[in-house]
Each structure stands twice: as structure tokens, then as C-alpha cells.
Amino acid sequence: AQSVTQPDIHITVSEGASLELRCNYSYGATPYLFWYVQSPGQGLQLLLKYFSGDTLVQGIKGFEAEFKRSQSSFNLRKPSVHWSDAAEYFCAVDTDKLIFGTGTRLQVFP
Amino acid sequence: EAGVVQSPRYKIIEKKQPVAFWCNPISGHNTLYWYLQNLGQGPELLIRYENEEAVDDSQLPKDRFSAERLKGVDSTLKIQPAELGDSAVYLCASSLDQTSGELFFGEGSRLTVL
Numbered sequence: 196a197q198s199v200t201q202p203d204i205h206i207t208v209s210e211g212a213s214l215e216l217r218c219n220y221s222y223g224a225t226p227y228l229f230w231y232v233q234s235p236g237q238g239l240q241l242l243l244k245y246f247s248g249d250t251l252v253q254g255i256k257g258f259e260a261e262f263k264r265s266q267s268s269f270n271l272r273k274p275s276v277h278w279s280d281a282a283e284y285f286c287a288v289d290t291d292k293l294i295f296g297t298g299t300r301l302q303v304f305p
Numbered sequence: 306e307a308g309v310v311q312s313p314r315y316k317i318i319e320k321k322q323p324v325a326f327w328c329n330p331i332s333g334h335n336t337l338y339w340y341l342q343n344l345g346q347g348p349e350l351l352i353r354y355e356n357e358e359a360v361d362d363s364q365l366p367k368d369r370f371s372a373e374r375l376k377g378v379d380s381t382l383k384i385q386p387a388e389l390g391d392s393a394v395y396l397c398a399s400s401l402d403q404t405s406g407e408l409f410f411g412e413g414s415r416l417t418v419l
Contacts, residue, residue, distance in 0.1 A: 199347075227406055238309065238396060238410030239348070246406065285347050289406060292361060295347030 197222045199288050201296035209304050210278050216271040216299050218286030227289040228269040230260055233298075234282045242284075245269065256280070278303045307331070309411035311397050317417045323385035326414045330379070330399030337374055338408065339382050340396040348396055354380065355402075384416075392418045 198221045208214055220226055227246050231239040243254025250262040260271045269286060281303045286296040310329040318324050330337050335356050340348035351370070353361040356377035365372065369388070374380040384391055394415045398408040 229406070231410075236412065238412045239398075239408070240410070241407050244406055287347075292350055292353065293408065295349070297345070297347050 197226070197288055197290045197294055199286050199294055199296035201284075201286055201299050203299045204297070205300045205302065207302040207304060208276050211275050214271075214273045214276045214280070214301070216284050216286075216301070218269045218271065218296060219267050220269065220286075220288045221267065222288055222290060225264070228260075228262060229287040229289065229293070230254065230258070230269075230271045231285045231287060231295075232256075232282050233285065239285065242271070276301075276303055278305060309397055309399055309409050311395075311411035311414050313414055314412065315415050315417075317419065318387055319419050320389055321386040323383065324387050324416060325381055325383045326395050326397075326416075328380045328382070328397030328411060330397070331409055333401070334399035334409070335377070335402050336400045337380050338398040338400075339372060339380070340398060340410075342394040342396055342413070344393070351382070351395075387416070387418045389418050392416055 200219045202217050229244045230242040233239045242258050243252050245252050245262045253259050258273050262269050283298045283300050285298045287293050312327050337354040339351040342348045352365045352372050354374045357374050372382045394413040396413045398410045400408050
């Protein structure tokens with residue numbers, strides 16, 4: 196069955212530091228992959244998506260993600276984190292429906 | 306352009322009471338989704354509509370949950386009777402169609418069952 200794993204429940208970084216959030220998926224074919232962000236009390240917002248083509252995709256708010264087929268991964272990165280990036284981040288895979296991981300909570304210290 | 310609108314934002318009820326949530330999707334979006342989000346978890350699909358047709362309701366507990374999308378626009382999700390374990394956030398989302406890949410979410414309706 197298709198699944199998404201986000202191994203890190205909670206990550207804390209200092210403002211200005213780089214960030215990488217991990218995501219691994221399980222799916223037989225090449226999936227459609229997404230990263231969503233959820234700020235407290237808000238709905239989810241799409242950061243970026245991968246369908247095909249270039250394995251490095253750029254998203255909003257300075258985020259990027261790299262699809263690595265050999266590792267079944269789709270990790271999210273940002274070179275310099277801002278305090279406003281503190282939120283919950285969800286990786287998702289779309290087969291015939293969107294399946295979300297359990298999320299990674301990002302805390303940013305000044 | 307208005308986003309996905311949900312109401313109420315918060316609802317507190319006693320167990321065995323009924324509750325209903327309403328969702329108005331983005332204008333022109335044919336696909337509407339209801340998701341359940343438990344604390345510390347990712348959203349889980351309850352039901353997906355293509356226009357007014359429920360095309361995936363396999364995860365909807367039909368003994369107590371029901372949903373409708375009359376006229377293919379706004380939608381209502383109902384729970385009757387509510388149980389303690391139903392306490393969660395109910396998220397509505399919409400997309401242009403199933404293949405677009407991008408879902409637009411509302412802010413959610415947080416249900417507390419006492």
C-alpha cells in the first residue's frame with residue numbers, strides 16, 4: 196500500500212540556519228509528490244509539487260525539494276530559515292488520492 | 306478571490322449529539338474533499354466529490370457520518386450521533402479537478418466532543 200513517512204516529528208533550528216525536512220514514500224511507480232505547510236489555526240497551503248521532469252523543484256517562500264527515486268525520498272530544503280517558517284510541514288503522495296505523512300513540526304529560535 | 310470557507314470554526318458538543326459542518330469551495334472548483342485531522346496526525350480523506358457525485362467515500366464511517374454536495378457547489382458533513390473519538394479538525398478542500406494536483410484547504414472546523 197502507498198504510504199508516506201516523515202521520520203522527524205519535531206525539528207528546532209535557529210533563524211538563518213539551513214533546513215532539511217525528510218520524507219520517504221512507498222509506491223510502485225513514480226508518484227506525484229507534494230509538500231504542504233500548516234500554520235497554527237490555518238488550513239494547509241501547497242509549498243511545491245513534483246510530477247515529472249527536473250528532480251529539483253522550486254516552491255514558494257524560498258523552499259525547494261529534491262526527488263530521489265533511488266532513495267524513495269522527497270526532502271524539503273531551505274537555505275536560510277525565517278521565524279515565520281515555524282509551522283507544521285506535511286509531505287504527501289498522490290496515487291489516486293492524496294496520502295499525507297504525519298507531519299514535522301518546525302520550531303525556529305531567534 | 307475568496308478561498309475555501311468553512312463554518313463553524315469551533316464546535317463543542319456533548320456525546321450523542323448531532324453536529325454539522327459546512328464548506329463553500331473556491332468558485333469553479335469541481336472537486337471537493339473532506340478530510341479528518343487528528344491531533345499530531347496528517348489529514349486523512351473522508352470523502353471526495355466530483356461535482357455532486359461522491360466518487361470516493363470508502364473511508365467515511367457511514368454508520369454515523371453523512372455528507373452531501375447538492376448542486377455541486379457547497380457541501381455539508383454531518384455526524385450523528387457524535388462520539389468522544391470524533392474530536393478532531395475537519396478540513397474541507399477543493400481543486401479544479403482531480404488531476405490538478407493542488408488542493409486548496411479551508412481553515413478547518415475543530416470539533417470537541419465532551
